[in-house]
Amino acid sequence: MNAHYELPLEDAGYSFGFLDEYAKKEVRRCILKAISIPGYQTPYASREMPMGRGFGTGGLQLTLSLIGADDTLKVIDQGSDDSVNAVNLRQFVQLTCPGVEVTEKTQKATLIQSRHRIPEKMLTEQQILVLQVPYPDALVVVEPSEARRKVMHGEADYSRLLVKLYEDVVRFDEITISHRYPTRLNGHYVIDPSPIPRWDVPRLHQSPALVLLGAGREKKIYAVPPYTVAEPLVFDDIAFRVEDFRDANGKRIACRCCGSTVSFLDELIDDAGNVTHQCSDSSYCEEQQETISARKQA
Amino acid sequence: MSNKILSVRGLSRIHGVQCPLCISSTGPEHDTNMCPHCGSVVAAHDVNFDLYRGEILGIIGESGSGKSSTVKTLYFDEAPTAGSATFYDGGMQHDMFALNAAQQRSMRNKRFGMVYQNPHLGLNFQISAGGNIAERLLMSDLKHYGEIRTRAGDLLVRTEVARARMDQNPKTFSGGMQQRVQIAKALATQPPLLFLDEVTTGLDLSVQAAILDLILEIQHELGTAMIVVTHDLGVIRLLAGRTLVMKHGRVIESGLTDQILEDPQHAYTQRLVASAL
Numbered sequence: 001m002n003a004h005y006e007l008p009l010e011d012a013g014y015s016f017g018f019l020d021e022y023a024k025k026e027v028r029r030c031i032l033k034a035i036s037i038p039g040y041q042t043p044y045a046s047r048e049m050p051m052g053r054g055f056g057t058g059g060l061q062l063t064l065s066l067i068g069a070d071d072t073l074k075v076i077d078q079g080s081d082d083s084v085n086a087v088n089l090r091q092f093v094q095l096t097c098p099g100v101e102v103t104e105k106t107q108k109a110t111l112i113q114s115r116h117r118i119p120e121k122m123l124t125e126q127q128i129l130v131l132q133v134p135y136p137d138a139l140v141v142v143e144p145s146e147a148r149r150k151v152m153h154g155e156a157d158y159s160r161l162l163v164k165l166y167e168d169v170v171r172f173d174e175i176t177i178s179h180r181y182p183t184r185l186n187g188h189y190v191i192d193p194s195p196i197p198r199w200d201v202p203r204l205h206q207s208p209a210l211v212l213l214g215a216g217r218e219k220k221i222y223a224v225p226p227y228t229v230a231e232p233l234v235f236d237d238i239a240f241r242v243e244d245f246r247d248a249n250g251k252r253i254a255c256r257c258c259g260s261t262v263s264f265l266d267e268l269i270d271d272a273g274n275v276t277h278q279c280s281d282s283s284y285c286e287e288q289q290e291t292i293s294a295r296k297q298a
Numbered sequence: 299m300s301n302k303i304l305s306v307r308g309l310s311r312i313h314g315v316q317c318p319l320c321i322s323s324t325g326p327e328h329d330t331n332m333c334p335h336c337g338s339v340v341a342a343h344d345v346n347f348d349l350y351r352g353e354i355l356g357i358i359g360e361s362g363s364g365k366s367s368t369v370k371t372l373y374f375d376e377a378p379t380a381g382s383a384t385f386y387d388g389g390m391q392h393d394m395f396a397l398n399a400a401q402q403r404s405m406r407n408k409r410f411g412m413v414y415q416n417p418h419l420g421l422n423f424q425i426s427a428g429g430n431i432a433e434r435l436l437m438s439d440l441k442h443y444g445e446i447r448t449r450a451g452d453l454l455v456r457t458e459v460a461r462a463r464m465d466q467n468p469k470t471f472s473g474g475m476q477q478r479v480q481i482a483k484a485l486a487t488q489p490p491l492l493f494l495d496e497v498t499t500g501l502d503l504s505v506q507a508a509i510l511d512l513i514l515e516i517q518h519e520l521g522t523a524m525i526v527v528t529h530d531l532g533v534i535r536l537l538a539g540r541t542l543v544m545k546h547g548r549v550i551e552s553g554l555t556d557q558i559l560e561d562p563q564h565a566y567t568q569r570l571v572a573s574a575l
């Protein structure tokens with residue numbers, strides 16, 4: 001999006017939140033349905049947005065339907081508030097939602113729209129997390145027909161997904177899924193939790209915050225309501241494992257900026273080929289750094 | 299009778315629009331299964347039989363006589379046009395066609411097994427032989443990887459497929475081996491009832507004989523009741539205690555296999571037996 005672009009507010013009379021009130025109401029009704037049936041992919045009339053599908057239009061429609069003038073919004077992309085995609089979406093909301101505050105601090109936000117990450121900081125009951133979803137259906141890898149997938153979801157028939165995990169273990173001695181790990185809600189529906197890393201999956205379990213997932217292109221909304229049982233699909237004797245950030249000596253790698261040894265790390269390779277690691281969640285990393293420098297000064 | 303496992307009454311499967319004359323203008327005496335008035339195909343009509351625990355029932359008839367249609371409805375591959383089937387299991391009676399889709403799926407996955415002539419119908423060729431068996435175990439809620447491996451390996455060994463081939467794709471197997479994997483998969487949940495549809499058709503004679511032996515051994519060991527569909531009198535003679543003879547969608551003769559072979563009543567059966575001698 002062009003940063004200098006301005007909506008012709010006076011001419012067209014765009015309403016608060018860009019979407020008209022009917023569109024927002026429809027999305028909110030779908031949200032309520034999605035919350036009532038955790039993990040069920042609720043179809044909705046995904047609108048055309050002034051940006052390409054695949055740039056978070058599903059998440060954006062959720063955000064615009066939920067946001068009020070007294071909300072504080074945080075937008076992140078792969079953990080970062082500063083990536084082009086996050087900046088664009090944030091500017092769009094600022095432009096179309098007068099009065100809404102924006103923040104980079106996780107704990108200050110009432111609404112967080114994110115792509116590919118859940119913030120490191122534990123979310124609260126007062127917050128809503130909106131995740132952008134490219135592929136909403138976890139069964140798509142084993143069943144091409146949507147009609148048949150619907151029946152499988154209805155009957156909670158996930159044996160073919162488990163066969164895929166079985167084949168994975170046979171071939172690689174472990175489950176190799178790194179992102180979009182199929183996750184079962186309240187013992188029934190299995191969701192694609194969007195391309196978050198495995199690291200983030202346990203944070204869906206019993207999350208105090210409402211998590212909403214929106215797929216614009218596929219026109220689906222689904223939800224992990226607060227305090228829902230969210231379990232990654234596994235075998236009884238093979239535990240689910242998150243990413244393991246250890247060096248060759250088995251020592252937990254620390255973030256090169258804040259020194260954290262408990263966060264999800266991005267691997268960076270400089271021109272000389274040196275590998276370093278840094279927190280993927282930039283807001284978390286900065287706060288850690290601030291805490292350290294404050295301690296040093298004291 | 300407490301020993302009964304399956305009771306089929308008035309089972310019909312008709313393809314097409316159907317008209318009031320479909321039934322009265324098809325069948326052996328009209329020498330066709332296609333209704334001349336509306337073009338519907340009466341694939342099977344008014345099939346009745348009982349099956350007892352551990353028994354092997356044969357269904358024989360020429361191609362197109364309705365044998366597969368009959369077992370497909372019982373395995374829930376296709377819905378019947380009319381009729382009922384009662385499955386006796388664990389002291390309960392199940393009105394099979396009155397069950398909802400999820401109940402039917404569960405019965406099919408846990409209590410029945412099917413072996414098709416075409417291994418592509420019974421096996422997923424995208425995954426390993428062991429994965430195919432694992433799928434059935436996972437469908438019946440076994441979620442322990444180690445136990446799934448052990449059970450799948452044991453089943454393959456029992457059906458005479460080397461354990462070492464467990465992680466290979468059945469695409470690379472011979473026809474006879476593919477049928478063995480299908481049988482292993484069908485047996486995975488130790489079902490009391492197995493459907494076998496032309497499982498040896500198209501295989502070399504020696505391979506056929508070995509698979510038929512395996513089927514008999516399984517029946518003796520596990521007491522599995524089976525419905526064996528074939529157009530081969532030799533298969534019926536070897537396996538089935540009782541037999542239904544089908545022609546143009548109707549059962550024209552039924553009874554003990556020995557009696558049918560020695561003293562066939564229907565002219566068609568007489569010709570069938572004579573030609574096989």
Ligand SMILES: Nc1ncnc2c1ncn2[C@@H]1O[C@H](COP(=O)(O)OP(=O)(O)O)[C@@H](O)[C@H]1O
Pocket residue numbers: 313331339340341342359360361362363364365366367368
């Ligand atoms: N889907 C279908 N539509 C129309 N006719 C069918 C269909 N399936 C089977 N039939 C017909 O039903 C009859 C019985 O088929 P089938 O039960 O497969 O015979 P068999 O197994 O004895 O060879 C055949 O005439 C076949 O062509």
Ligand SMILES: [Mg+2]
Pocket residue numbers: 365366367495496
């Ligand atoms: Mg057939």
Ligand SMILES: [Zn+2]
Pocket residue numbers: 316317318319320321333334335336337338
């Ligand atoms: Zn007719």
